[in-house]
Amino acid sequence: VDNQENNQRGAAQDERLRSRPIGVFDSGLGGLTVVGELLSALAGETIVYLGDSARVPYGIKSLETVRRFAREDAAFLMQFEPKMLVVACNTASAAAIDCLRGSMPVEVVDVIGPGAAAAVAATDGMIGVIATEATIKSGAYQREIQKLSPGREVVAAACPLLVPIVEEGRAEDDPIVLHVLGDYLRELQRCRPGTLILGCTHYPLLQRAIGKLMGPSVTLVSSGAAAAGEVRRRLSERNLASERKNGGELRCFTTDNKERFAELGQRFLDGSGARIHSVQYVGTDELEKPRSQTAN
Amino acid sequence: VDNQENNQRGAAQDERLRSRPIGVFDSGLGGLTVVGELLSALAGETIVYLGDSARVPYGIKSLETVRRFAREDAAFLMQFEPKMLVVACNTASAAAIDCLRGSMPVEVVDVIGPGAAAAVAATDGMIGVIATEATIKSGAYQREIQKLSPGREVVAAACPLLVPIVEEGRAEDDPIVLHVLGDYLRELQRCRPGTLILGCTHYPLLQRAIGKLMGPSVTLVSSGAAAAGEVRRRLSERNLASERKNGGELRCFTTDNKERFAELGQRFLDGSGARIHSVQYVGTDELEKPRSQTAN
Numbered sequence: 001v002d003n004q005e006n007n008q009r010g011a012a013q014d015e016r017l018r019s020r021p022i023g024v025f026d027s028g029l030g031g032l033t034v035v036g037e038l039l040s041a042l043a044g045e046t047i048v049y050l051g052d053s054a055r056v057p058y059g060i061k062s063l064e065t066v067r068r069f070a071r072e073d074a075a076f077l078m079q080f081e082p083k084m085l086v087v088a089c090n091t092a093s094a095a096a097i098d099c100l101r102g103s104m105p106v107e108v109v110d111v112i113g114p115g116a117a118a119a120v121a122a123t124d125g126m127i128g129v130i131a132t133e134a135t136i137k138s139g140a141y142q143r144e145i146q147k148l149s150p151g152r153e154v155v156a157a158a159c160p161l162l163v164p165i166v167e168e169g170r171a172e173d174d175p176i177v178l179h180v181l182g183d184y185l186r187e188l189q190r191c192r193p194g195t196l197i198l199g200c201t202h203y204p205l206l207q208r209a210i211g212k213l214m215g216p217s218v219t220l221v222s223s224g225a226a227a228a229g230e231v232r233r234r235l236s237e238r239n240l241a242s243e244r245k246n247g248g249e250l251r252c253f254t255t256d257n258k259e260r261f262a263e264l265g266q267r268f269l270d271g272s273g274a275r276i277h278s279v280q281y282v283g284t285d286e287l288e289k290p291r292s293q294t295a296n
Numbered sequence: 297v298d299n300q301e302n303n304q305r306g307a308a309q310d311e312r313l314r315s316r317p318i319g320v321f322d323s324g325l326g327g328l329t330v331v332g333e334l335l336s337a338l339a340g341e342t343i344v345y346l347g348d349s350a351r352v353p354y355g356i357k358s359l360e361t362v363r364r365f366a367r368e369d370a371a372f373l374m375q376f377e378p379k380m381l382v383v384a385c386n387t388a389s390a391a392a393i394d395c396l397r398g399s400m401p402v403e404v405v406d407v408i409g410p411g412a413a414a415a416v417a418a419t420d421g422m423i424g425v426i427a428t429e430a431t432i433k434s435g436a437y438q439r440e441i442q443k444l445s446p447g448r449e450v451v452a453a454a455c456p457l458l459v460p461i462v463e464e465g466r467a468e469d470d471p472i473v474l475h476v477l478g479d480y481l482r483e484l485q486r487c488r489p490g491t492l493i494l495g496c497t498h499y500p501l502l503q504r505a506i507g508k509l510m511g512p513s514v515t516l517v518s519s520g521a522a523a524a525g526e527v528r529r530r531l532s533e534r535n536l537a538s539e540r541k542n543g544g545e546l547r548c549f550t551t552d553n554k555e556r557f558a559e560l561g562q563r564f565l566d567g568s569g570a571r572i573h574s575v576q577y578v579g580t581d582e583l584e585k586p587r588s589q590t591a592n
Contacts, residue, residue: 054361055351055580060463062553065350068579161472164460167356176457179475257358283364284351288581 018242021046021251022231023082023106025073028056029265030163030201031088034111035250036272037228038086042235044244046251048080051265053256054284057163058091059132059200066134070096072287074104076253082106083240086231090115090200090223091132094140107234114230115197115223116144122219123194126153130184130210131199133158141199155191159184159200166202169267172209181206185213195219205268252279255287314538317342317547318527319378319402321369324352325561326459326497327384330407331546332568333524334382338531340540342547344376347561349552350580353459354387355428355496362430366392368583370400372549378402379536382527386411386495386519387428390436403530410526411493411519412440418515419490422449426480426506427495429454437495451487455480455496462498465563468505477502481509491515501564548575551583 022042024035028051035049050073052058058066070092074085085108087093087100093110100108112135119127129141136158145152161180170177188196196218198204204222211220235241242248254261258279265276318338320331324347331345346369348354354362366388370381381404383389383396389406396404408431415423425437432454441450457476466473484492492514494500500518507516531537538544550557554575561572 054357054365056356060352060460061350062556065552068581069350160464161457161460164356164457168456176472176475176479179472183472256361260358284580285364285584288584 014239015243017083018240019046020083021048021080022084022086023048023050023074023077023080024086024088025050025052025070025077025092026088026201027051027058027069027092028053029167029261029268032265032268033201033204033222034086034088034224034227036269036274037222037225038231039248039250039274040272041228041232042241042248043246044242044248046242046249048077048082048251048253050077050253050282051255051261052284053254053261055255057132058089059134059163060160061134063095063134063138066091066095067099070100071103074100074108076282076287078104078106084109084231084235086227087111088201088224088227091134094135094138109227109231109234111201111223111227112140112144112199114226115199115221116141117148118221118223118226119195119197120145120148120152122221125194126155126191128188128191128193128196128218129154129156129199130159130188130196130203131156132163133160135199141197155188155193157184157188162206163200163202166205167264172206177206177209178213181209181213185210189214193218195221197221197223199223250274250276250278252276253282254279255282255284257281310535311539313379314536315342316379317344317376318380318382319344319346319370319373319376320382320384321346321348321366321373321388322384322497323347323354323365323387324349325463325557325564328561328564329497329500329518330382330384330520330523332565332570333518333521334527335544335546335570336568337524337528338537338544339542340538340544342538342545344373344378344547344549346373346549346578347551347557348580349550349557351551353428354385355430355459356456357430359391359430359434362387362391363395366396367399370396370404372578372583374400374402380405380527380531382523383407384497384520384523386497387430390431390434405523405527405530407497407519407523408436408440408495410522411495411517412437413444414519414522415491415493415517416441416444416448418517421490422451422487424484424487424489424492424514425450425452425495426455426484426492426499427452428459429456431495437493451484451489453480453484458502459496459498462501463560468502473502473505474509477505477509481506485510489514491517493517493519495519546570546572546574548572549578550575551578551580553577
């Protein structure tokens with residue numbers, strides 16, 4: 001009888017664990033492309049998303065500042081007792097993944113490791129990376145690729161204007177978009193890598209234009225999609241996936257205006273079928289308060 | 297004897313007041329163009345500058361968030377007991393000038409009032425304004441111009457990509473810069489205003505290219521230069537100008553990496569002869585701490 005009770009108790013506890021949310025944070029709206037991939041891959045999960053729109057973008061800031069922001073974002077999400085934490089922002093992944101893995105009491109998935117692995121799997125040839133200035137400067141993609149495939153040639157290009165261009169809402173076939181992309185991709189077009197990593201959550205919104213400029217021989221890898229696959233694999237391995245097959249929920253927090261978040265954010269979810277229903281405001285002054293109980 | 301003593305005491309007090317610094321804040325580096333104008337106009341003054349590079353840009357954020365940042369920036373500068381406070385950022389001026397004038401125990405000069413006045417004085421015709429999305433949406437320039445010259449026609453254009461373009465360090469004759477400017481200025485070229493207000497501190501770095509596209513009949517007004525003139529006028533009216541005619545000092549604070557600030561900031565001072573010598577770091581977590589004693 002004791003054994004049966006223990007089993008029941010264990011099963012109830014497992015179920016409670018499985019029904020916990022996945023925490024996802026990003027510098028702003030871009031990480032919603034990762035949420036779209038997550039909800040496509042794991043339609044029954046609950047996701048709590050924090051977009052730090054008041055301090056966006058991270059990609060033009062120093063790694064130590066990004067690291068502090070990332071720690072604060074992650075600490076905020078811990079109050080929801082997530083079963084897994086996803087760093088949807090490439091810059092935050094590049095700056096802070098080791099620091100987060102060392103300090104958060106939950107498994108942390110980033111976008112750079114999975115993106116690099118997907119690229120290495122997709123080609124034996126040269127790998128191209130486009131990302132923000134901070135991500136490229138950090139050398140995180142280059143290091144991850146070398147770890148998985150020593151000696152692999154990597155060509156990296158920082159593309160600082162692409163985030164503001166996407167946030168401005170320009171269409172992919174806008175002449176300015178094509179002009180700027182042509183400028184950033186010139187060297188990569190010359191090198192003809194086997195794969196090009198879209199190393200920023202905003203870039204999937206320019207995927208068609210980038211694909212056209214690079215030509216059909218170059219496979220585009222979206223780090224966000226790769227990270228969603230990694231989350232699914234790990235949840236399943238640890239028997240942590242939700243028992244629901246659909247009816248997942250998306251709960252959003254933003255550090256800036258919530259109406260603006262809802263209005264501009266939907267574009268980043270298009271294609272996934274997910275919708276933004278619930279957005280709450282949380283001030284950066286809240287995030288920056290010491291949070292010893294919740295965070296540790 | 298008493299009277300003489302009082303006079304001496306009064307004179308010493310005045311001298312102490314005059315030797316106080318001018319506090320200047322901005323969302324990042326752009327406000328250094330205003331500092332350049334200030335140090336050219338007032339070569340003996342000490343300036344304490346705060347650039348909020350960790351949260352830059354303000355121009356794509358909501359007015360309530362910008363208002364909070366501006367209050368924190370201003371409160372930080374109050375510890376230096378400035379004789380005047382200059383809001384060098386157009387977006388912060390648009391969002392927060394009334395709130396700052398109502399809460400800071402010191403005279404506050406913004407860039408929008410002086411910019412609008414300079415434009416009204418420069419032309420009897422239509423006035424054009426280019427600025428960030430938040431500044432244009434706030435309607436602050438339009439309102440200021442109507443106050444000074446009721447019924448005056450105003451054409452305003454938001455130019456979200458110009459700040460990241462300047463921060464990327466592109467040259468004024470870069471084909472992408474000309475393409476983007478041509479796109480934003482198309483409607484203004486058609487309207488042929490008498491004056492065009494450069495309503496963002498970054499835009500003076502594109503002044504030559506803008507001037508070429510608008511043609512010689514359009515007078516460009518830099519709000520930063522107009523604000524520097526306003527500061528000089530007010531200091532002189534209140535007998536608060538420094539007694540030194542040169543040897544002014546620039547002391548900088550940044551919320552992001554200080555080496556990066558010094559390296560990238562110098563470009564914004566070029567032409568003024570001023571140099572960045574001293575930069576200190578102050579975290580946004582410091583700024584966001586309640587500061588009731590210093591601020592009020």
